[in-house]
Amino acid sequence: MPVQLNHTIVYAGDQQRSAEFYARLLGLTVQPRFGPFLPVTTANGVTLDFAEAGEGPVAPQHYAFLVTEEEFDAILGRIEEAGLTHYADPHLRRAGEINHNDGGRGVYWQDPDGHVLEIITRPYGSAGRTG
Template identity: 40%
Template sequence: MTIHLDHFIVSARDKVASARLLAELLGVPWAETTIGPFSAVYINDGLTLDFIDTDEDFPVEHFCFRVSDQKFDAILGRIQAAGIKYRSSVRGPMDMQVSTYLGGKGIYWNEPEGHQWEMLTVSYARQAG
């Protein structure tokens, strides 16, 4: 059997607000409460991001979503409509530009909890060969 990532727990100060915002931007379903202490964002049929409230310090995490050109444009439109600043490089300034690395499109943005989201149309995650 192939190994698939099933879910990831995302720490937050306000799990519901964080889950709702990401789901609305990506245009995917979410649940305010699920089994246990989570607010889940249903990324696809095999992956959820389970947001959990915490008062403890937590590291800023990086999550990347690969999408089609059509979905990229739709999500970027929602990001722009929400007034969220974005950038074309992982550590660069909020230049409100789209990267065209590897011939695709990509952006980065941070959500209120500090986590860094990335969206791209062409993956650069390739096994060395």
């Protein structure tokens, strides 16, 4: 079997709030608790296991999601409905814009703990690929 990402832990100040935030915006479902984790599973089977960060601030991470054009529109709509600012760049400088990297579309936004989330419709580097 080729190597595949199965799950990753997303530390949060409030794991319930964060799991619901991701699930609502991405159109996913919070799964039943698994030990100390609240899982949210993506369409390709990768699970985001939300865990309480404990004391102190959460170290921000970056999570990128490859989505279809239709999913992009739906997610962007939910981001805007939630009153969140989205950006065209990972440094969060181009507010309200969409990037068109590799001939697709992409945006970034932040979760309640400062993690930077990204949706893209084309994988990076895919513009010159064939087959």
